[in-house]
Amino acid sequence: MGAVTYPSKKVSDYVSEYFVPWRIPFDTANNLLRRYNVVWTPTTIFADRKGTECYRVVGYLPPDVFISYLAMGNAETAFGSHNYPEAAELFDTVASDHPESCLAPEAMYYRAVCRAKATGDDAHLDEAVADLERLFPDSDWLLRTRPWINEQG
Secondary structure (H helix, E strand, O other): OOOOOOOOHHHHHHHHHHOOOOOOOOOOOOHHHHHOOOOOOOEEEEEOOOOOEEEEEEOOOOHHHHHHHHHHHHHHHHHHOOOHHHHHHHHHHHHHHOOOOOOHHHHHHHHHHHHHHHHOOOHHHHHHHHHHHHHOOOOHHHHOOHHHHHHHO
């Protein structure tokens, strides 16, 4: 990824705007590699300010695909920090900016969770079920909404 993905202007601009990047050579005996259980490269880890891992991407991805994972990592970090309004906006960005991505249904699911947690209104869960049924009827993320239907129906 160092030859193609990270040098991409779109990727480097996104990383510069939202993250503090830290590149660790895999061939070094490093406590961080052990701490985060990095066993394959490239591995991109999204951690909060305390160093708690919130999301991880393993393997090469081209720049246009990787940017959707950067956005998801950003959203997952806000979610893990219990910043539900910000996380909902970030998940919405993933779903709207990357609708063809395999991450879109997951982003829609978590957007609803964040909105429900932020507002206390479970109607957001119903909206997500309807959207996932319409847009991603074969998605595992739709299956994960079944308890919502049973609890509310």
